[in-house]
Amino acid sequence: xxxxxxxxxxxxxxxxxxxxxxxxxxxxxxxxxxxxxxxxxxxxxxxxxxxxxxxxxxxxxxxxxxxxxxxxxxxxxxxxxxxxxxxxxxxxxxxxxxxxxxxxxxxxxxxxxxxxxxxxxxxxxxxxxxxxxxxxxxxxxxxxxxxxxxxxxxxxxxxxxxxxxxxxxxxxxxxxxxxxxxxxxxxxxxxxxxxxxxxxxxxxxxxxxxxxxxxxxxxxxxxxx
Numbered sequence: 001x002x003x004x005x006x007x008x009x010x011x012x013x014x015x016x017x018x019x020x021x022x023x024x025x026x027x028x029x030x031x032x033x034x035x036x037x038x039x040x041x042x043x044x045x046x047x048x049x050x051x052x053x054x055x056x057x058x059x060x061x062x063x064x065x066x067x068x069x070x071x072x073x074x075x076x077x078x079x080x081x082x083x084x085x086x087x088x089x090x091x092x093x094x095x096x097x098x099x100x101x102x103x104x105x106x107x108x109x110x111x112x113x114x115x116x117x118x119x120x121x122x123x124x125x126x127x128x129x130x131x132x133x134x135x136x137x138x139x140x141x142x143x144x145x146x147x148x149x150x151x152x153x154x155x156x157x158x159x160x161x162x163x164x165x166x167x168x169x170x171x172x173x174x175x176x177x178x179x180x181x182x183x184x185x186x187x188x189x190x191x192x193x194x195x196x197x198x199x200x201x202x203x204x205x206x207x208x209x210x211x212x213x214x215x216x217x218x219x220x221x222x223x224x225x
Contacts, residue, residue, distance in 0.1 A: 004212060006050040007043060008168045008191070010183055011036070012175030013199030026070050031201040033078050037085065042205035044091055044123040046212070050165050051125050052096070054183050058132030061101075072106060075129065079109040083116055090122035096161035097131030098139070126165065133185040136161050162187050170215050172208075174200045190222050 011032060018028030036053060043051045056071060086093055093113045102110075140159035144151050157163065168184055168191040176197040180188065194211050196203070 004048055004169050004215060006052070006166050006168050006170075007048050008052040008054070008171045008184055008188065009039070010054045010171070010173040010175075010181060011200040011203075012173060012177060014201060016175070017199040017201045025067060028201060029071060029074055033074055035201055035203060036078070037082060038205065039203065039208065040091065040123075040125050041085075041089055042208065044089055046209075048123055051123060052128060052162075052165070052168070052184065053126070054128045054131070054181075056097075056129045056131070057182060058098070058130055058135050059182065061130075072103070076106050076109050079113045083113050086113070086117050086125065087120065090120045091117065092120040092122070092124045093117040094124055094126045094164075095129055096126055096136070097129045098135060099130065101130055124165070126162075128183065131161070132182045133180075134182055137186060157186070160186060167191070170194065170212070172196065172211060174198050174203045190220070192218055192220065 014028035014032040015025035016028070017031065018025050021027065040051060040053075055075070060071070061068060083093075085091075095110060095114075099107055099110065137160070139161075140156060143159045144156065149155065162184070165187075168188045171180075171184070171188050171191045172194045173180075174196050176195070176199075178195045180193075184191075192215055194215070196207065196211070198207060
């Protein structure tokens with residue numbers, strides 16, 4: 001059985017799920033946030049060490065302002081309400097992405113959640129917010145230029161937002177689309193990829209369990225025989 005240390009998920013389909021219910025897109029985002037809690041707790045329970053969830057991309061700023069504003073408020077509410085759960089479940093919280101565009105109040109909530117869960121020794125939940133892999137790589141290149149050192153794969157990896165985390169083992173995308181959408185491109189070079197038509201609000205621990213079972217039976221050769 002393959003060890004599954006780092007699971008990454010592109011959580012797609014909140015808006016479409018809401019529209020199928022005859023609801024506003026915001027209703028789907030609310031339901032999606034609740035599912036984050038369920039999937040996170042399940043992933044921690046089965047021993048996954050790192051769970052990275054794609055919550056808001058650098059391209060998502062192009063969405064209507066009212067939707068972006070709602071997502072920012074939802075993230076703040078999520079952090080406030082879930083800090084207790086994270087601590088109870090021994091889950092450490094972290095983020096990747098460029099935090100500079102967020103309001104000071106949201107940045108404060110992010111830092112408070114990191115600080116209050118820093119002692120946790122179980123799974124690390126990593127939320128990718130204002131994250132884009134191309135942006136991350138460009139920022140790392142600029143760091144390398146500033147430091148003036150020759151770049152190796154190992155050194156460059158240490159300059160990325162994910163320097164403290166291992167590469168992705170399994171990447172799942174919900175919602176039916178079969179693309180990576182600028183998510184963890186460097187870190188997923190040898191990840192196993194799984195695309196499901198299930199919309200994120202309906203993605204269940206049972207489906208995740210089935211995907212992981214398939215992953216455990218996959219031969220991962222990393223370029224060798």
